[in-house]
Amino acid sequence: MKIGHIIPGIIFTFLLAMLAVVLSSWLGTTVLQYVVSPVSAVLLAIVIGIILRTFCSLPAYLDSGIDFTSKYILRFGIILLGIRLSLFEFVQFGLLAIPLILVCFFGVFVAIRLCLYFFPISKNMSYLIGIGTAICGVTAIVATSPLIKAKQEEVAYAIAIITLFGMFAMLAYPFTAHALFPESNLAIGLFLGTSLHDTTQVTGAALIYSEQFNNSEVVNITVVTKLIRNSFLVILIPMIAMMYKNNNNQSSTISYSFNHIFPYFVLGFLGMVMLRTIGDASITDSSVMKLSQWQWLIANVKIISEISLTMAMVAMGLLTYVSKLKILGGKPLVVGLVTAMTVGFASLLYIYCLIR
Numbered sequence: 001m002k003i004g005h006i007i008p009g010i011i012f013t014f015l016l017a018m019l020a021v022v023l024s025s026w027l028g029t030t031v032l033q034y035v036v037s038p039v040s041a042v043l044l045a046i047v048i049g050i051i052l053r054t055f056c057s058l059p060a061y062l063d064s065g066i067d068f069t070s071k072y073i074l075r076f077g078i079i080l081l082g083i084r085l086s087l088f089e090f091v092q093f094g095l096l097a098i099p100l101i102l103v104c105f106f107g108v109f110v111a112i113r114l115c116l117y118f119f120p121i122s123k124n125m126s127y128l129i130g131i132g133t134a135i136c137g138v139t140a141i142v143a144t145s146p147l148i149k150a151k152q153e154e155v156a157y158a159i160a161i162i163t164l165f166g167m168f169a170m171l172a173y174p175f176t177a178h179a180l181f182p183e184s185n186l187a188i189g190l191f192l193g194t195s196l197h198d199t200t201q202v203t204g205a206a207l208i209y210s211e212q213f214n215n216s217e218v219v220n221i222t223v224v225t226k227l228i229r230n231s232f233l234v235i236l237i238p239m240i241a242m243m244y245k246n247n248n249n250q251s252s253t254i255s256y257s258f259n260h261i262f263p264y265f266v267l268g269f270l271g272m273v274m275l276r277t278i279g280d281a282s283i284t285d286s287s288v289m290k291l292s293q294w295q296w297l298i299a300n301v302k303i304i305s306e307i308s309l310t311m312a313m314v315a316m317g318l319l320t321y322v323s324k325l326k327i328l329g330g331k332p333l334v335v336g337l338v339t340a341m342t343v344g345f346a347s348l349l350y351i352y353c354l355i356r
Helices: 003-031 041-055 060-084 087-118 123-136 138-144 152-180 185-195 199-213 217-231 233-247 265-282 291-318 331-355
Strands: none
Touching (some): 003 041, 003 060, 003 291, 041 152, 041 199, 041 291, 060 217, 060 291, 087 185, 087 217, 087 265, 087 331, 123 152, 123 331, 138 152, 138 233, 152 185, 152 199, 185 199, 185 217, 185 331, 199 291, 217 233
């Protein structure tokens, strides 16, 4: 991919992200007369992207940069989010998240098995919907599809289903979580990190919550939960491949690449966590870098992260084709709805038991 091909799309998403920030401030402070705007810039970024994609004909030379933003600038923004956490907080949240992630995995695959009795669809489609719901949405679907020899239309359909229900959940769940757990940042973060599908959707929901309810700690818990969940790709994708092999009586070995399925940006996030932990422990006014300089650096990394993630939300909106979602119908759509509801209810049930 040539840099010249992606720059126009990146600049386009940046300008739309800044437009969303300005509109958010104007609507909240000027129109609604609040001191701090209650209108989410992230939510506006997504809406602006969807509206432009639906009603405008965008030039094709923007596509490469928009796609780059949705994948790589998103990951860059998530990596920088690590500066907000100490290693102790990462371990603390992670240990609480792992059992919940396993509960959600189990719930999704039980739901898939039951759905196949009442709404029979192809095994490939069930695998794709299941792993997309259970782990990390589009990435999991794309990584799994060649291992089970899924057809292109099955992959496209599964991605569309994940996008449809994930988009709805991303917009609704921050407010649902606040209503259900108004005094528990931990419960809200765990819920958002496990009940939504794609990494973009999870990050968007966390940012919407942070902006709407002025609570950045939820972002930290949500992102840690989601990144640990993404890491389960390394375990579940080979498991899916073996299930496919056994169910289809294949004697040949199904190969997969660890490099292809491991979400390496998780390591980048951990690197930023370590940097924050070491810096907080070692930097004082008597060190080479002054404490004020360290705090300035942290503040600016947070700003760059927020801008990057807002750009990624714009890109997600621009990559949402409402016309394609309209053609969804039939049994796979029902299966997608059931699995989405299952992972949400499994998450809620576990969290209620945890915080009692």
